[in-house]
Amino acid sequence: MKNILKQIFFLTTLLVVFASCKKDENKNYFEGGTAPVLKASSTTPLVLLIANKDNQALSFTWTNPNYQFNTGPSSQDVTYTLQFDTTGANFTNPKIGEKSIPKDLATAITVKDLNTLLLGMGLLENMPHNMEIRVKSNITNSNVPLYSNVIKIIITPYLDVVYPVPAKLYITGSASPASWMGGGDPENVSQRFTKVSSSKFELTIVLSANNSMLFVPVYGDWNNKYGFTGSNNANNVNGDSFKPDGGDIKTPAVTKSYKITVDFKTGKYTVE
Structure with a gap:
């Protein structure tokens, strides 16, 4: 009887080990890949x-990273991201430039x-920048770039x-302290914006509530006036788009000092 029980126990153990081995064989293990060459x-x-x-600035090619699994080459989707950063930043810039x-x-x-990618990184125009470029490869739903x-x-x-x-x-208009300007009026420097960058102007001034303004x-x-892109006084009072010969711009509902920023790079202004 003891011998029979021993044989049964031995056979059961073999079956468990065999089943475990079969289960491990079915698992898909990542075995690595090769960094792409750009x-x-x-x-x-x-x-x-x-x-x-509209012309091509640069073209890039890179080698296949050949992601390998125990079952063979990856059959999953591989995505690539071309990354741009300034030299020395080591691709840690919060505004890193990327193209998928x-x-x-x-x-x-x-x-x-x-050009749009570089300016989006906050880089100044008309200045040379030492750039570093690399490509990142990754498998869908994986953390092995x-x-x-x-x-x-x-x-x-x-x-x-x-x-x-x-x-x-x-600035000119009923919302401004000097109201609407007239032809031939002497320059009122208190109405003049300060140019803070190659495309951006700023002015801090008291605006009267629910009145109108324009930029000239x-x-x-x-x-050569600039106003809202829509109809008169239909703008968002906290900021909106502007255009040449646009409509009157409505001011916020509270009379107080505001900082107005007008950016010709984006065609937008803000009132803070």
């Missing part, structure tokens, strides 16, 4: 020009798109604006 069409200093905005490329092993970027070699290129972006930037800018580049000249 190449660029050019690494010479690049000056972006608005006249060439699902599955492909190559991409090209136009002058305009590259691979990073390529880093390519270095000096790139100079251009000022891309919605409207030409004037030399000066003034030449004091006393109504031929």
